[in-house]
Amino acid sequence: MIGFLTGKKISLKPTHLLLDVNGVGYSIKISLTTFEEISEKEIISLFIHTNVKEDSISLFGFFNESEKQMFELLISVSGVGPKIALSILSGIRVDDLRFALQSGDISKIIAVPGIGKKTAERLSLELRNKVTNIAEQKGDKTTSSIRTEAVSALITLGYNLKQAESSVRVILGKKPDINIEELLKEVLSLLSK
Numbered sequence: 001m002i003g004f005l006t007g008k009k010i011s012l013k014p015t016h017l018l019l020d021v022n023g024v025g026y027s028i029k030i031s032l033t034t035f036e037e038i039s040e041k042e043i044i045s046l047f048i049h050t051n052v053k054e055d056s057i058s059l060f061g062f063f064n065e066s067e068k069q070m071f072e073l074l075i076s077v078s079g080v081g082p083k084i085a086l087s088i089l090s091g092i093r094v095d096d097l098r099f100a101l102q103s104g105d106i107s108k109i110i111a112v113p114g115i116g117k118k119t120a121e122r123l124s125l126e127l128r129n130k131v132t133n134i135a136e137q138k139g140d141k142t143t144s145s146i147r148t149e150a151v152s153a154l155i156t157l158g159y160n161l162k163q164a165e166s167s168v169r170v171i172l173g174k175k176p177d178i179n180i181e182e183l184l185k186e187v188l189s190l191l192s193k
Contacts, residue, residue: 002026002059006045012038015086017061019044028061029082031071032090036173037063051075051082060086066094069134077126079119088112091162093169096148098131100124111161147172150183159191167191 005028007021014035017028028046030038038044046061047068060082062068067089074085088097091112100108106120147168154164167187171178178186 001050002048003050004045005048005059005061006043009038009042009044015090017044017046019046019061026059028059029086030061031067031086033067033093034061034063036169049082058082064094066134070094070097070131073127073130073134074123077123080123084114084119087114091165093147093165094134098134099148101127101131104128108161146178146180146183149180150187153184154187154191163191 005019005021005026007019007026010018010020010025012018012035014032015030017030017035017038019026019028028048030046034046038046046063047065049060049062049068049071051058051060060068060071062071071082071085071089074080074088075082088109092100092108096108100106101124104124106117106124109115109120109123110117147165150168151161151164154168155161159167164187167190168183170190171183171186175182175186
């Protein structure tokens with residue numbers, strides 16, 4: 001099984017990467033979170049989950065190991081396949097998903113297109129105690145709490161979850177040390193364009 005790949009980017013789309021590893025092109029499905037992390041890079045290293053079915057072998061790539069671990073936990077739940085798991089990880093960061101599953105806050109999970117209330121409840125029930133083993137993503141907890149606080153404030157102002165999270169992610173990607181007030185100002189400025 002393939003567990004890790006490093007190579008040169010041949011083509012990159014939001015959910016797909018073609019990676020040249022020593023002359024062999026690997027077709028890898030990726031989450032939007034991974035896409036954001038690797039979009040500016042030429043040489044890319046990814047943690048790989050190899051999914052083998054009767055009629056196909058698919059590779060799923062992740063920028064960090066915690067995202068791969070969460071993906072593998074998600075697909076262990078009955079009724080959740082790789083496509084749905086990738087969709088969840090594209091809509092929710094690993095640390096936020098871990099918190100939502102542990103606290104039983106399924107509203108974040110339901111906000112992901114294609115995820116219903118029953119699936120979200122099943123995920124929370126089955127994974128509540130398992131997600132504690134997933135390593136914290138790189139970056140300090142302060143950034144994670146600022147992100148959560150900013151998203152919450154934007155939802156209160158009437159923005160939808162996906163719009164709020166993606167805008168906050170863009171600003172934090174450019175300025176990881178920004179304070180909450182400046183973050184909200186910049187996000188509101190971005191959203192008003």
